[in-house]
Amino acid sequence: MKAVVVCPGRGTYGKGELGSLLRHHAGKADLLASYESVRAEAGQESLADLDGAARFDMARHTRGDNASALIHAMTVADTMDLAGVEVVAVTGNSMGWYSALAVAGALAPVEGFRLANGMGARMQAALIGGQLVYPHMGDDWRPDPARKAELLALVADIGARPGHAFALSIDLGGMLVLAGNEAGLAAFEAAVPKAGQFPLRLPNHAAFHTGLQAPVAAEGRAAFLGLPWQQPALPMIDGRGEIWWPRSADLGRLADYTLGHQVVAAYEFTHAIAVAAREFAPDVFIVTGPGTTLGGAVAQSLVLAGWRGMTSKDDFMARQAEQPILVSMGREDQRGLVTG
Structure with missing residues (x-):
């Protein structure tokens, strides 16, 4: 079964997701320890304390420096649990582009986390607009x-x-x-x-994704252009719908896009999904956790693209009932469909 993986952005870790990182991924001790070391170096609260909190706190858990880290960690860990699928491409929404870089191998997991965590912290500190x-x-x-x-x-x-x-x-x-x-x-x-x-x-x-973020982009470029970027192992579809192919990606241009255009210009997620559908013809789109809110946007994007003749919500629901074409790993009733 061919799959396109879709990495969610900000706003997907909410009250219902509290505890989900440790519940699903406590066994990935080495991965989580590498993430925690980045947080500790920056003097930030640990993922374990955030995810293991007794209650969800809007002010605490939705901050950019915390939400970005939780979402990125959950996304990358979720993709490690995929089984029985052939991932043919990776894309993401907004902050999910940083996760897509790590999932596809353009950055090692800890470096992808360093980028997502660091950009989230910078955006939170500036909080422009x-x-x-x-x-x-x-x-x-x-x-x-x-x-x-x-x-x-x-x-x-x-x-x-x-x-x-x-x-x-x-x-x-x-x-x-x-x-x-x-x-x-x-x-x-x-x-x-x-x-x-x-x-x-x-x-x-x-x-986000407007010219008001130019100061944040400048800070990000100073901090992260020098990360150890590498050739992705999987095709990546960015926020313009451009495909970055394995073994032929211009890494300097990739870093420049990630810390430039991607920060200060509109993110065309709808177009990215249309490109993924038409260029890779997957059997299923897999939206990683946390949360389930991005699933609706993926489905709507497929309808807007007229994929497989769909022109309405009823068309999508009929196809989904016949054979799932969209799986949200944040849904317990769907997670097992792609994790074996």
Whole structure:
């Protein structure tokens, strides 16, 4: 069974995920010890204390310096449990790109953790701007390109106003993740109708993937361009939909993208999934833990791509019921499908 592995980004380690790292991966002592050494060197709280806490604390667990480390550790450890599948490519959402680098072998596991942990800490320390989420698809997941274009035009208009910084952060399936300064965020919230809980501000999130992150990108380049980058063992699909092939990747360009464009420009996750589907024709997409929230964005992205003739949520659900084409390792009822 051919599989594309999808690595989740920030916001996927929540109350329901507390304890999941130690529950599933306590046996990977060497891997976790290498991660803990990075945390200790930086004077940060241990993963064991965070994951083993008696209760989930929003302020503590969603901080960039903590959330990035927990999510990256869970993602990489999950991929080590895969069995009965042939991984043909790896991609990720936002911070998940750092995890994809480690999963594919472009960075050794501890170096991938050093990158994810370090960039998370720098973004948390700066905490420039904020993010919100707003849908452009209805509950039926039928593509509405006119609605999406209308929203993106509004985003561009707001971003061009004096004193306003506002832009697309992540094209995430049926959702637009938007980011900017307070003036930009507030202007968008005032301009669009409420749609259930949306527009929804994301706590402890900065204006990721926008020009506001240029200072963080500069810090990241100074700290991590010199990591021991290596040829990936698996194809990687980045946030532009570009494929980095094994044995032929330009490592200098890879490092430059990771610590440049990937930090300060919009992340086209929807396009990355479409490229993965069309170029690698997998039997299944596997979303690693923690959490399950990225599964919906993957499914919506496949519908938007018209993969296997799907044009709605009903089409996806029918295919999923017939033979799973999407497995979320954060779901206990699905994890065993790909771990043997």
